[in-house]
Amino acid sequence: MATETDRASAAATDPELACPTSAVVDIVFSRWTTPILWTLHTHGRQRFVELERRIGAITAKVLTQRLRQLERDGMVVRTYHPEVPPRVEYEITDLGRSLAPLFAHLSQWAAANLDQVELARHAYDGQAP
Amino acid sequence: MATETDRASAAATDPELACPTSAVVDIVFSRWTTPILWTLHTHGRQRFVELERRIGAITAKVLTQRLRQLERDGMVVRTYHPEVPPRVEYEITDLGRSLAPLFAHLSQWAAANLDQVELARHAYDGQAP
DNA sequence: CGGAATCCAATGGGATACTG
DNA sequence: CAGTATCCCATTGGATTCCG
Numbered sequence: 001m002a003t004e005t006d007r008a009s010a011a012a013t014d015p016e017l018a019c020p021t022s023a024v025v026d027i028v029f030s031r032w033t034t035p036i037l038w039t040l041h042t043h044g045r046q047r048f049v050e051l052e053r054r055i056g057a058i059t060a061k062v063l064t065q066r067l068r069q070l071e072r073d074g075m076v077v078r079t080y081h082p083e084v085p086p087r088v089e090y091e092i093t094d095l096g097r098s099l100a101p102l103f104a105h106l107s108q109w110a111a112a113n114l115d116q117v118e119l120a121r122h123a124y125d126g127q128a129p
Numbered sequence: 130m131a132t133e134t135d136r137a138s139a140a141a142t143d144p145e146l147a148c149p150t151s152a153v154v155d156i157v158f159s160r161w162t163t164p165i166l167w168t169l170h171t172h173g174r175q176r177f178v179e180l181e182r183r184i185g186a187i188t189a190k191v192l193t194q195r196l197r198q199l200e201r202d203g204m205v206v207r208t209y210h211p212e213v214p215p216r217v218e219y220e221i222t223d224l225g226r227s228l229a230p231l232f233a234h235l236s237q238w239a240a241a242n243l244d245q246v247e248l249a250r251h252a253y254d255g256q257a258p
Numbered sequence: 259c260g261g262a263a264t265c266c267a268a269t270g271g272g273a274t275a276c277t278g
Numbered sequence: 279c280a281g282t283a284t285c286c287c288a289t290t291g292g293a294t295t296c297c298g
Binding site: 178217 | 282283
């Protein structure tokens with residue numbers, strides 16, 4: 001709900017006016033979302049702890065938050081198994097999988113240009129400390 | 130400088146271990162960077178105030194910060210003209226322009242799938258408030 | 259196990275005022 | 279004009295504890 005409210009407040013404070021990609025960025029490129037989607041994509045359906053361990057540096061709290069957001073955006077499905085101990089599994093959806101070419105494009109750009117960024121940084125840092 | 134230090138601390142706390150695209154995300158998809166690059170790409174070389182006005186909601190402080198970062202990463206060149214009043218022009222570099230296909234891919238994905246995200250959100254919000 | 263709740267420190271970003 | 283400096287608030291994220 002609150003669709004037009006969202007849009008209104010977003011248009012008031014967000015960069016969407018100046019850039020048509022901003023909406024996607026907020027959905028897909030929030031912090032930790034790419035590692036989560038990547039892990040779910042490459043390792044398939046898995047439990048909460050598995051995700052936690054594979055990603056490594058993330059805390060349980062933040063992982064939960066990001067998974068909730070991804071679930072709400074339709075990128076991930078959460079399956080709760082009422083057992084003892086409880087078991088929860090996460091899986092990437094077709095919508096989430098549709099990002100795969102985009103991610104490939106991204107890592108391709110990285111492979112081709114990341115060293116140029118490094119060079120630019122060294123040049124910038126080395127001229128006026 | 131501090132390259133290996135950067136890498137070490139990044140590997141300790143960042144999601145790079147789990148996702149090869151994280152490095153790019155930090156460079157390209159930080160807040161406000163896509164509107165800035167988009168504006169520079171579509172309107173060409175322009176002054177600080179022009180950027181400020183076109184992007185709209187951004188403050189001068191934040192715009193300066195982001196421009197500095199983009200300059201350091203080699204995405205933007207800053208040209209200072211020592212006049213009165215001073216004049217500063219910003220322009221996108223070839224490296225920055227190399228992101229154009231990626232941005233196109235992004236907005237293409239948005240056009241095709243953003244409504245699905247909306248639907249997922251409504252479904253999620255409408256089931257268990 | 260998979261969280262939710264609480265507390266707390268760090269960071270980011272806005273508003274304002276000032277300067278070369 | 280193009281910032282820098284300062285203050286301040288809101289949000290984020292970490293650590294910890296507790297629960298079904």
